[in-house]
Amino acid sequence: MIAKTPTPPYYAVIFTSIRTNIDDGYAITADAMVALAQQQQPGFLGAESARNDIGITVSYWSDLDSIKQWKSNTDHLLAQRLGREKWYKSFKTRIAKVERDYEF
Template structure:
């Protein structure tokens, strides 16, 4: 589902990853839990995710401060540690300010 975001500017965190084959069920449960917790964080705007051989998750935030707070959130920090140790072969995180967005066929 395409996230419904406000008019720019806002921020995105782009998390691109290549998974290991370890613990697919546990990974899925943790990913779901992180999404549920993220939705409760101040400044959270939405999320989009897709996975094949390469996984890409983009979360949207109203400020850089909200992103820093999410990165430091205790349960999220535990998930990050488990990801580094078990679930990711490699990953990259990018933070960007969204200046413009365009849509087609997105219903409000």
């Protein structure tokens, strides 16, 4: 599903990853992180995700402080640790300011 976002500006966190073959709890944890952000993290606007050989998740945020707070959320820190230990061969995170958007 395409995330509903407000009129720019807002921020995008772009998380690109290559997975290991270990799936032990990955999907459950990924879904739980989006649900947690939706329910408890001020400034969270939505997320979009796709996976083939390379996975990409883009989450949208109202401001940089909200992103910083989410990065230090206790449950999210645990998911990050599990990602490094079990689920990802490699990943990269980019943060960008969205100045314009278009839709069809």
